[in-house]
Amino acid sequence: MTHDHDLVLRPTEAQIAAALNPPAGRNGGDLVVETLAGLGATTVFGLPGQHALGVFDALRRSDLRYIGLRVENNAAFAADAYGRITGEAAPLLLSTGPGALTSLAALQEAAAASAPVLAISSQVPTAGLGGGRHGYLHELPDQAASFRGVVKSVHTVRTQSQIPSAIEAAWKSALTAPHGPVWVEIPQDVLLAPTAIPVVTGGDAFPEELPPRPELTAVAADLLSKATRPAIIAGGGVVRADASGKLRQLAERLRAPVVTTPGGKGAFPWTHPLSLQSWLEDRHTTDFLEDADVLLVVGSGLGELSSNYHTFKPRGRVIQIEADLGKLESNHPALGIHADARLALQALLETVSAREDASAADRVRELLAKVADRIAAQELTLEQEVLASVRRALPADSPSFWDMTILAYWAWSAFDAKGPNHMHSAQGAGGLGYAFPAALGAAVADPTCPVLAVSGDGGALYSIAELATARQYDLNVTWLIVDDGGYGILREYMTDAFGKATATELTRPDFVALAASFGVPGVRATPETLESDLAKALSAPGPSVVVLPAVLRMFAPTHLTG
16 A cells, blocks of 8 residues: 555656756755755845855855844844744854854744744864864864754754755754754855755655644543633643634633733733733732633643742643643643644544533633732833833734833733734743844744834843844834833842842943934834834834833732732
């Protein structure tokens, strides 16, 4: 018996002739770009470097669009966002040693957020591989070792014939649930040497699926169908799997309230009668979830932020659907279902019984009222008004990207993303400098709508050089910089913990004047003019900067008092 996957398409006579007579002037770098194009890539990000010149030379012989940033870490952030927006593996071209290592922090964020990034780095010449000290420029004893603890998989190429297969394997790895960054490295001499290998004309771009085990979903469906107080926590895995529609169907069938994690923002409609919104850093919400007799956790590992800093102690039965095996039952015992969120939710929809629960919407309203009263008692009107101004100014279909700054911490809990895959932040790994270069990557992915980036003045200085990138490619990104004179959240943490802050105050530039020096228009806003200033900037084509001098405060944490 012949199976579909055993079938091999026979090449045509024209394909055979082309393979036997490849065009002259190609090198190993051409095999890289040809493989990427054959897999369906259209855009690559990166920076050139001495060992990677073979790839960059080959770019001019390809139809791939190249977006060059000014710092490797920022290029990786841009690729991360491109992957999140498109669902494709975003190629990232890097050079050896310092160039490669500079991308590590961004690749950690991509790993934490399950963003598919295909990093392709050069290496020292083949003779320098293996740990000997040959003295090559950028040489490391084992460059790949620096990435193994960060990325999903590592692929080292030693000959030109290995290039197509290694990149195809990495591509599939990046796009197999859970999505994530992968690493391919190719020696300089392999990239530069002329090649007689035929032009790469295609590739198997389909990743492996991760379906749930049917006996587990049968048990889960039975538990949910018989529950009296079910609830759902929806994480980033729902967004990455494009499963928000199935989540809504299941929640409505079960009459189960839904809360979304910071990574799962937009996975469930904000104003839905069953929406608990995103107030996970709140004792009232924590109590509500602890009281559920069956708690369904989809696409979340229930990590620090999603468990109110590990104070969450569920009393009922937990069902956890998670594509990342390392996160499955890592924090709480559960009926663990190792699966892609979309496939698992579909399996539950096919077997779960509908529930009647007239009190569910009332309990949701009561919970949200308690949260609102708690925040209102803290005199945080400025913070709420600033966040509301951002929401009103940002078009509903526009994505936003948030750095690690106080306004972003507010947004994790209080911002309506208006839909799945619309709000992204660096909360996975928690590094600074994410928002602006990520927003650039999103603008490359979809130039039809404006993109918002939100940073503090400290985080903004990590990626200020990318104003040149924004101008060079005329990208539709508006950058809101909340200037509070330093690392605002660290200032608040240190003052609360020690009574005084140290190393948090910063000398910073005139951001409006600095933007103008790059040819990017800028405006200094006030809380009263923020909405109109942002709306005007977002409606104008090309990049822009809006600076808001303001000292914002965080709402009081509940995990410290219990």
